[in-house]
Amino acid sequence: KAGVTQTPRYLIKTRGQQVTLSCSPISGHRSVSWYQQTPGQGLQFLFEYFSETQRNKGNFPGRFSGRQFSNSRSEMNVSTLELGDSALYLCASSLPSGGLNNEQFFGPGTRLTVL
């Protein structure tokens, strides 16, 4: 079974631009979570989607948004990029039950650099 895939793997943007990252979960998984990983703050939860609905959101500004499609693929968008948004953005998918505390399986991440 194929793992979680994320595209693109690397992105370079300039301040003020916006960016869209994509995540395809493991086949049959319906829950997708997004995390931001930086050296200073570590791994921080952004949001979670299940059946096209955002069920949970972390403490990030409204510039960070996401969505999920009917095939469970998910995208996240960051508008008006700031230097501090440079990070590895990770997507994780969970078992199909959509319940609480299911194992999360991570993709390789998208490395975003903001200049």
Next chain:
Amino acid sequence: GENVEQHPSTLSVQEGDSAVIKCTYSDSASNYFPWYKQELGKGPQLIIDIRSNVGEKKDQRIAVTLNKTAKHFSLHITETQPEDSAVYFCAASDGTSYGKLTFGQGTILTVHP
């Protein structure tokens, strides 16, 4: 909200030795505790997890223990090998927050051959 503290931040061992990484959590409602291994250029890989109704779980050379009273859990790796070298993260989930794991700051494990 939940807070997870992880120690040590770096750990260096000789091949064949054991390695222990410890985490404490703040929210007594947390009931799911996974451990992840992250190699350079890759995403975190789930290596073992434990739920609050279990005190210990083992998978070959890896074991995790949980002390709910003290609110801490530990990862034990025996007979370490150079390929165990990576960054290890502990995490906790409170069981009421969909899809949210709260992570520790990570431990850089180096196994010297």
